[in-house]
Amino acid sequence: MKIGNDFPTPAPVINPETEAFWAGTLEDKFLIRACKACGENHWYPRAKCPFCHSFDTEWLESSGKGTIYSYTINHKAPGPFAASGPSVIAYVELDEGPRVITNIVDCETDDLAIGTRVEAVFFPAGDDAAIYRFRPIA
Amino acid sequence: MIAGAYEHPERIIPNKSLAQVHSEVAAGALADAGLSFSDVDGYFCDASIPGLMPLSLTDYMGIRPRHVASTETGGSSYLVHVAQAVQAIKAGACDVALITLAGLPRQLKPNPASATAPEAGFEGGMWGTTIPAMYALAAQRHMYEYGTTSEQLAEIRVAASQHAQYNPNALFQKPVTVEEVVNSRMISDPLHLLDCCVITDGGGALVVVSPDVAKDLDRQTVKFLGHGVSPKHTDGGKIDLTYSGALYSGPRAFEEAGVTQDDIDYASIYDSFTITVLETIEDLGFCERGEGGKFVMDGALQAPFGRLPFNTDGGGLCNNHPGNRGGITKVIEAVRQLRGEAAPQVQVPDAQLALAHGTGGMLGSRHGSATLILGREDA
Numbered sequence: 001m002k003i004g005n006d007f008p009t010p011a012p013v014i015n016p017e018t019e020a021f022w023a024g025t026l027e028d029k030f031l032i033r034a035c036k037a038c039g040e041n042h043w044y045p046r047a048k049c050p051f052c053h054s055f056d057t058e059w060l061e062s063s064g065k066g067t068i069y070s071y072t073i074n075h076k077a078p079g080p081f082a083a084s085g086p087s088v089i090a091y092v093e094l095d096e097g098p099r100v101i102t103n104i105v106d107c108e109t110d111d112l113a114i115g116t117r118v119e120a121v122f123f124p125a126g127d128d129a130a131i132y133r134f135r136p137i138a
Numbered sequence: 139m140i141a142g143a144y145e146h147p148e149r150i151i152p153n154k155s156l157a158q159v160h161s162e163v164a165a166g167a168l169a170d171a172g173l174s175f176s177d178v179d180g181y182f183c184d185a186s187i188p189g190l191m192p193l194s195l196t197d198y199m200g201i202r203p204r205h206v207a208s209t210e211t212g213g214s215s216y217l218v219h220v221a222q223a224v225q226a227i228k229a230g231a232c233d234v235a236l237i238t239l240a241g242l243p244r245q246l247k248p249n250p251a252s253a254t255a256p257e258a259g260f261e262g263g264m265w266g267t268t269i270p271a272m273y274a275l276a277a278q279r280h281m282y283e284y285g286t287t288s289e290q291l292a293e294i295r296v297a298a299s300q301h302a303q304y305n306p307n308a309l310f311q312k313p314v315t316v317e318e319v320v321n322s323r324m325i326s327d328p329l330h331l332l333d334c335c336v337i338t339d340g341g342g343a344l345v346v347v348s349p350d351v352a353k354d355l356d357r358q359t360v361k362f363l364g365h366g367v368s369p370k371h372t373d374g375g376k377i378d379l380t381y382s383g384a385l386y387s388g389p390r391a392f393e394e395a396g397v398t399q400d401d402i403d404y405a406s407i408y409d410s411f412t413i414t415v416l417e418t419i420e421d422l423g424f425c426e427r428g429e430g431g432k433f434v435m436d437g438a439l440q441a442p443f444g445r446l447p448f449n450t451d452g453g454g455l456c457n458n459h460p461g462n463r464g465g466i467t468k469v470i471e472a473v474r475q476l477r478g479e480a481a482p483q484v485q486v487p488d489a490q491l492a493l494a495h496g497t498g499g500m501l502g503s504r505h506g507s508a509t510l511i512l513g514r515e516d517a
Contacts, residue, residue: 009264012260013253018259040374042375043374044256044257044259044261044375069379070278070279070502072278072326072328072329074268074270076268080266089266098375101261101265103265
């Protein structure tokens, strides 16, 4: 049975620095932050580049595609997740570079491996944001 | 130098307050040193203590230090505090520094994560992450890159359980086998129940003193020889899960102490999970990176005669992880070894140099690493 599509979607913490990212999720866009000074992309998004320390950064729309860098099948999920059974927590390495903590959904746990190709999928979480998760690319 | 060390003997404490346990471990460490509350002129604590960090507890305990400090690096905080106490004493800020840790996770609910943490929107609640999951991610990647196996991780639990049988205060005192570890319930793949540390109430305290104070004490002291501290974090999205901050804190500690890995007789290695130990052993340079799985086999970690006797109190895996923070017990067992006061079955003969290492926070995202190198009084 495919898992993860019924996971809870609690509203994320949003602040002025991350508001635009969450607005993007409502349009199925996965934005990351790019540095105009050094050209590096980073995650989680911030005003200051963590690599060259420039504040000259901008939003970049990622492809929303990547590969699994690491994952775990969590058999003892907390609180509201427990009802959905095992959940998959992963670091996905976006094609644009950054490694992002997320869930892998719409998958069979036996199908998962480090290196599996995945794409972002967005689940509405209130008026201001959608929760990004990733699913294997068919 | 460290003059007093005390571990709370209880592991399940339903009937005491958090401040009360802080004061009990403080009294224990001061008595161990042959000092009293009125001698304390420096106090060090983390941010998990009740109230307004050092202020509420100096009030509760009725002490009037001329120096206070509060640094929070999770379970490694107390190793940082030892280094800071040495630095403060050297600077003349205090002469008798008290460090306390207490926690009651079996009784009290954990403090909720801060919504103002910059990562708050992108980690935690939405993904159903747990502490074991944030270590399992590291274990899975280490296995992928280096071929590390569950059986190799299990060897770490086996060694800790062999030691715990000689500690009458340990929460779990029964030796376990590799088969029992790998057949225990899966918590967060690839970490099984027995790859995880205990959850215990309790705490511990340390007393660090100036050489002038030490010379009037009857108690054998332990020398501070070197330290290293390092945060390790998600590196702007370039996180590498195959190593810990020990890769940075370890070399700093060895350099300051002027010793090498071969000189270390005993090591307290933070063991929130088996993978924490395996990565730390590699990062501290006891073997090449990626070779940790091979290194821990054949009883290498078992005292007294393994290549690297570790966690002879049973560690966080079997003995105690008070308040979900194991750093202070790492220092306390190193002190016992250097005083020749570990359990006789696991006392390393003629132990002169010990290493203690803390890993606080999450191996899979951000954590604080701290390494201490300590020496016997006459070393």
